[in-house]
Each structure stands twice: as structure tokens, then as C-alpha cells.
Amino acid sequence: MFTTYKVSKVIYDRVSINAVSINNILCNSEEIQNGLETQNYHVEAAVDRMMANYVNQVDHSDEAGVAIYDKHGRQRVMYNPGNLPNFAESARDLMEKYAQLNTISWQENYAIPNKAFGFVKNIHNETIGYVVTGYSDDIINKSTIDSVLFLLLTNFLGLTIGILGAIFLAGRIKRVLFGYEPEEIARLLQERNIILNSVREGIININDQGIITVVNSEAKLLLKQADISDTDDLCGKSALDVLKHVPLRDIIKEGRSFADASIKFGNTVFVMTAVPLLGLDGGEKILGAVITFRKKSVVEEMANQLTGFKNYATALRAQTHEFMNKMHVIMGLIDMKAYDELKNYTKEIAYNRQSEVSYIVTRLKDITLSGFILGKISRSRELDIDFSLSDESELHGELDVPSVHDIVLIVGNLIENAFDALKNFDGERIVNLSIFLLF
Numbered sequence: 252m253f254t255t256y257k258v259s260k261v262i263y264d265r266v267s268i269n270a271v272s273i274n275n276i277l278c279n280s281e282e283i284q285n286g287l288e289t290q291n292y293h294v295e296a297a298v299d300r301m302m303a304n305y306v307n308q309v310d311h312s313d314e315a316g317v318a319i320y321d322k323h324g325r326q327r328v329m330y331n332p333g334n335l336p337n338f339a340e341s342a343r344d345l346m347e348k349y350a351q352l353n354t355i356s357w358q359e360n361y362a363i364p365n366k367a368f369g370f371v372k373n374i375h376n377e378t379i380g381y382v383v384t385g386y387s388d389d390i391i392n393k394s395t396i397d398s399v400l401f402l403l404l405t406n407f408l409g410l411t412i413g414i415l416g417a418i419f420l421a422g423r424i425k426r427v428l429f430g431y432e433p434e435e436i437a438r439l440l441q442e443r444n445i446i447l448n449s450v451r452e453g454i455i456n457i458n459d460q461g462i463i464t465v466v467n468s469e470a471k472l473l474l475k476q477a478d479i480s481d482t483d484d485l486c487g488k489s490a491l492d493v494l495k496h497v498p499l500r501d502i503i504k505e506g507r508s509f510a511d512a513s514i515k516f517g518n519t520v521f522v523m524t525a526v527p528l529l530g531l532d533g534g535e536k537i538l539g540a541v542i543t544f545r546k547k548s549v550v551e552e553m554a555n556q557l558t559g560f561k562n563y564a565t566a567l568r569a570q571t572h573e574f575m576n577k578m579h580v581i582m583g584l585i586d587m588k589a590y591d592e593l594k595n596y597t598k599e600i601a602y603n604r605q606s607e608v609s610y611i612v613t614r615l616k617d618i619t620l621s622g623f624i625l626g627k628i629s630r631s632r633e634l635d636i637d638f639s640l641s642d643e644s645e646l647h648g649e650l651d652v653p654s655v656h657d658i659v660l661i662v663g664n665l666i667e668n669a670f671d672a673l674k675n676f677d678g679e680r681i682v683n684l685s686i687f688l689l690f
Contacts, residue, residue: 254402258395267367273384277319277448283382286299287380336387343517345363345383346381350378365387367374370382384543462488494542502527507527508526610640619659635680637680
């Protein structure tokens, strides 16, 4: 009912506007004005035919009717191609009703049902004729019915398509959710939250836009211990702002992953693993990333120390081996009672050793690191490798225990890698080490 009322009102407005527009065109036409000027004083049939032809050119419709009268109220043109019922009578009634007013407002003209009335004036603004245009009620009713039926048909089609689309969409959503019902999804979500919060590792999930979506309680606690503020409101924040030292762009954009990397959050170092999340179909689309991390524990510190001790042991073993070789030479010289050669040999050993120790210690003030380098020099002799500390190396002070262990671990790995690379090399085998302390 509402649609019918609205459509009929719109059609009525359009019909009224069309009637007024055609009326205005005819009233302001020079052809009609000149024709009425002539007919008011001397009636000619040819002039009436000329005005009728002009009306036909302007109207171009089988629905609208047009009646033109001269200033004496005589009908000059009756254009009614659609055979509008009683149009001639209603047009004359309008002419007789408004002719004496000499003017009509737009609102009054618009209020005339299905018709419009206009005055034809000459250059002196004198009324020389009248024009009536109109449509029949049948046209409005037919247009209203056609429009309403069309709207009902389109609504029915839209409703049908909507129902089919809803069924299709519901099935697709069901497949995406692996056939779970809402209650099952809620239960799984609750179980997931319980599992995440029971893990003794910090877990952070980010989406493909780098926004944090999941944070478990352990992650909040660890980040809080690292003096990161607002750990209770991390969800929705940009991970780039919170995890500033994590290469998130490489993980999300390029699909890279890394494991057991040392990353610093705030003022605390964590061991972190980050892997990208791929789509359900196993394709290359990256949905985000999962980051797990934990604070370096006492066990990890001990493991690092043990690794450093392993390097110490290797260096000591090399020194011990070299020492035993020299002791065998000394024992042989003693057995042969070659005391002069023994004296010269021991002096040479003492001099060489003192020179090495003095060279290393003057450049590296840390005793632990100096002893470690001396052990590597002994090992290099076993491997027939020329190993030396560069003259530019310098370390002007003792290091704290964690730092010296880390340096020993790093330097030991570098030296051993270099030794391994030269073991089977037939040419000149030289390894040079430089150590600088940068601030």
C-alpha cells in the first residue's frame, strides 16, 4: 500500500510537471504567439493548421492533449491523439475559470489534476490566448499499476535471489567453519584460551596487517617484566610498535621464519621463535605470524657457560698436548745427558712463551680472554696453521662474566671455523684475529 501510494504520487508529480512544461513551451512559442495575434483579428484556417502542426512537433506524445484558444475564447487547436475522454469539455471549463484572472501561480497550476493552464501574451504583456494541456486519469492509473507490478516482480526476484544466496552463504560459512555449530565454536575458543594461558611460553599472534590479535597471559607477564607498558591492552595494537626488534615485515611479507633467536624487548633479552601462518589450503597466502618467546633462564645461561667451557677445554687440551711434546723433548735430552742443548731449548721455550704472553696480555687486558687466545695459538701449531692476533687489537679492561663467556663463545666458533676451512688447504694457511671494543 505504501509503495502504491508513493509510486502514484511520483507518477502524478511527473505528469503534472510534463503538462506544465509543455504548456510553458507552447505559451512562450513565437509560432503560437504570432498565430494567435493573426487569428484574434482575422481568422485563417491555414494559421490554425500551422499551430496544430507545431503542437504536434512539440508534444510528440500520444498521451497528452492540447487545446489552444484565442483571446475571445474561440477554440483554435484541439490536439487529442490519445482520445482523452471529455478533454474538450474540461479544457474549456479551465479556460473559462482562469481566463478572467489574467495570471496563474505555479502552485495553482500544479494543483490542477492531470492538466495545466497557461496564458499566451504578446510583447506588451497583453493576453492574446490560452493553452490547456492534460493527461487522462487512465494514464496515471495504468502507469501506477505497471510500476507497482514491476516493483513487486523485482522484489520477488530479489527475495528469491536473497534466499538462494543466504542458503549458499550459510553452506559456505559452514564449510569454512569445518561444520562446527556456534556452541562448538564457543567451546573450542574457550579451550584454546585455556591452553594458551597454561603454556609457560609467551605466545603472540599477529595478522597480515601486523596487528596483534592474540596474547596469552605468559606473554603479558614476560613483557611486563621487560618494562613494556599497557601489556593488558596489547590486542589491536601494531606489533611493529610493541616488538620493535622483531623482523615482522620479513615474516609476514616474505614468509620467512626464524627459531631460537635472541631478541631484546624493553630491557630484557628473550629467546624467540617466529613462523608465518599460511592459508587453510596450504597455499602461499600468508595470514599472519605466530611468535613464541621465553626469557633466558638459568639453564640457558649455564648452557652458554658450558659451551664456553668447552672452548676453554679445547684450548687447554691444545696447551697440554704442546706441553707434553716439549716435556718429551726435555726428557730425551736429559736421558742423553745433553745438558747444553737442554739449557738452550728451555731458554728458547721460555723466551717464546714469554713473548707470546706479553704480546697477548698487553693488547687484551682480560685474563680469561688472553688465556683463551694463547690456547688457540697452541692449537694452531698442532694444525700447522699460522694463527696470530693483529697489532691493532685492543681491550682495555676486564669484562664481566656473562660478556666474556659470550665473547669466548663467539671468538671460539669463528677461530674453529677458520681452522676447519684450512685443514685440507695445501697452500699457505694463515688466520689473523682482530678484537676491538666499540662503545
